[in-house]
Structure formats: structure tokens, C-alpha cells
Amino acid sequence: MLEKRKNERDCAFGAKILMPQLGMERERFYPVLIMTLTATVVLGTLVFDSAAAGAYILWGLGAAMAFFAIREAAPKARGYDIPVAWGLLLAGGMTALLLPSLSSGWASWLGICALCAYSGGVYMLVRLALPALILVLVVPSSGFLYLLLSFPLSRICTILTVGILRLVGIPCSFEQAIIYVGENRIAVTSACSGIELLEAMLLLGWLITHFEQKTLQGRFLHFLTLVPAIVLANTLRLVVVILLSLSIGGRAFEDPLHTILGYCVVLLTVFLMLGTGKIVRKWEAAAHAE
Numbered sequence: 001m002l003e004k005r006k007n008e009r010d011c012a013f014g015a016k017i018l019m020p021q022l023g024m025e026r027e028r029f030y031p032v033l034i035m036t037l038t039a040t041v042v043l044g045t046l047v048f049d050s051a052a053a054g055a056y057i058l059w060g061l062g063a064a065m066a067f068f069a070i071r072e073a074a075p076k077a078r079g080y081d082i083p084v085a086w087g088l089l090l091a092g093g094m095t096a097l098l099l100p101s102l103s104s105g106w107a108s109w110l111g112i113c114a115l116c117a118y119s120g121g122v123y124m125l126v127r128l129a130l131p132a133l134i135l136v137l138v139v140p141s142s143g144f145l146y147l148l149l150s151f152p153l154s155r156i157c158t159i160l161t162v163g164i165l166r167l168v169g170i171p172c173s174f175e176q177a178i179i180y181v182g183e184n185r186i187a188v189t190s191a192c193s194g195i196e197l198l199e200a201m202l203l204l205g206w207l208i209t210h211f212e213q214k215t216l217q218g219r220f221l222h223f224l225t226l227v228p229a230i231v232l233a234n235t236l237r238l239v240v241v242i243l244l245s246l247s248i249g250g251r252a253f254e255d256p257l258h259t260i261l262g263y264c265v266v267l268l269t270v271f272l273m274l275g276t277g278k279i280v281r282k283w284e285a286a287a288h289a290e
Contacts, residue, residue, distance in 0.1 A: 027075035030119030031128060035066040038112055042135050054199035055142040061203045062134035069127040076123050085118035105137045150195045158188045160235040181242060201230055205273055212277035222280045229272035233265045
């Protein structure tokens with residue numbers, strides 16, 4: 001009986017069972033199929049709904065994360081793979097039935113996680129849970145994410161900008177997300193907060209962390225520095241714009257200068273991410289040496 005159960009489990013999860021036509025492990029093939037179908041359905045929804053460009057960038061982030069997670073994975077079967085899969089499926093069903101007010105995306109995400117656990121084991125589930133979350137929940141809610149983060153980022157950039165201006169001897173004050181410099185009143189709008197660059201910088205930042213760091217811990221720590229880097233770079237842009245406005249007036253807020261400084265924010269963020277990447281690598285090397 002025990003031998004029979006072991007053989008059944010091997011048929012479902014055996015790491016040595018290959019898909020002969022594709023040269024792919026069974027535990028890798030089915031998660032690839034699941035994530036490909038998920039990404040295709042979400043992309044079709046975006047096209048049908050005429051979504052904003054930021055949603056497509058977030059979709060690219062989720063798809064890239066899933067691709068590299070599966071590519072680098074080494075699936076391993078464990079005895080609790082099947083119970084975890086059924087538990088997630090049950091949780092998804094209960095979410096859909098008992099919490100109808102909650103977004104259907106949560107139930108869909110739990111269902112996808114259950115399929116990943118059943119076909120590729122908990123190992124593949126852990127690697128694909130975040131990409132699936134981005135594709136199923138974050139991408140369709142990108143507009144809400146924009147509204148949620150817009151004002152906090154504007155307020156943080158306003159406070160930092162006023163602090164730097166005071167340090168260099170420029171008398172100024174602020175209220176909410178408005179900076180007062182003499183008789184000038186400068187509103188730090190959503191566009192000035194860096195929120196419009198957030199989706200692109202998330203994708204770019206993830207690519208930098210993925211190729212700069214070799215360990216999951218290093219990538220996670222490095223990625224945490226992305227938002228501070230964006231805020232710092234955007235704050236410096238605001239400081240430069242305000243200082244220029246004291247000399248050249250309203251032209252400091254117009255193109256092409258405004259656009260050029262926007263590109264400078266992207267470049268400075270990349271350089272900051274590369275710099276913090278070196279710090280993270282040195283920290284990891286020192287930690288391993290101890």
C-alpha cells in the first residue's frame with residue numbers, strides 16, 4: 001500500500017518525469033502553462049478595456065517575474081504539497097462564496113496558487129505567488145494604486161524639498177503639498193511626485209535587482225531601496241526646478257527643461273540603485289564571511 005501511494009505521488013510530482021516533446025520537467029511544465037494562461041487572459045482584459053500604459057508595464061513586471069522564477073526554479077516534491085493545494089482551493093472557494101464584496105481577484109489568485117501548488121509543489125507556489133498576485137490583483141487595480149500612492153508621495157517630496165531649500169538658505173514653507181517661496185506658490189502635483197514614473201521604475205528596478213543580486217534575500221533587500229531612490233531623485237529635481245525658477249521664472253516649469261529633468265530623475269534613480277546594489281552585495285559577503 002505504501003509503495004502504491006509512493007508511485008502515485010511520483011506520477012504527480014516526480015522530478016525525474018520529463019515532458020519528452022518539450023524537454024521540460026512535469027513540475028515546471030504545468031506552472032508554465034498556468035502562468036502563461038493567466039498572463040494571456042489579463043493581457044486580453046487590458047486590451048479590451050483600453051487600459052492605461054502603466055497597467056501594461058505592471059503586466060510586463062508580473063510576466064517577467066514569473067518567467068525568471070520558473071527558469072531558475074529547481075522543483076522538489078514534498079509530502080504536504082497536495083494538502084496545501086487543496087487548502088488554497090478551499091480558501092479560494094470560501095472567499096468567493098462567503099465574501100462576495102471582496103474583489104473576485106482574491107479568489108482567482110488563491111485558485112491559481114492552488115493549481116501551482118498541485119502541479120509544481122509548494123516550492124513553485126512560493127516562487128509564483130507574487131507574480132500571480134501582480135498579474136491578477138495589482139494590474140487590474142493600477143488606477144487605484146495610482147490614487148493610493150499619489151498624495152503620500154507628493155507630501156513626502158514636499159517635506160524633503162522644503163527641508164533642503166532651508167538648508168541652502170532659501171526661506172520657504174509648505175502646506176499639504178504646496179510650497180511657498182516668497183510670493184511664489186508651487187503645487188507638488190501627482191506628476192511632480194514621481195507617481196507617473198512609478199510603474200516603469202518598478203519594472204526597471206526589478207530588472208536591476210534581479211541581475212545585480214544572486215540571492216533571493218539580496219534581491220529583496222535591494223528592491224526595498226527602489227522607492228526611497230525614486231523619492232530622493234524626484235526631490236532633487238524639485239529643488240533644482242525651484243532654484244531655477246528664482247532666476248528664470250516660469251520657464252523652469254516648462255518644456256524642454258521640465259522633460260529633461262524628468263529623464264534625469266530616471267538616470268539618477270538607476271545610478272542610486274546600482275550604488276545600493278554594491279552595498280547590498282558587500283553586506284551579504286560580510287555576513288557570509290562571519
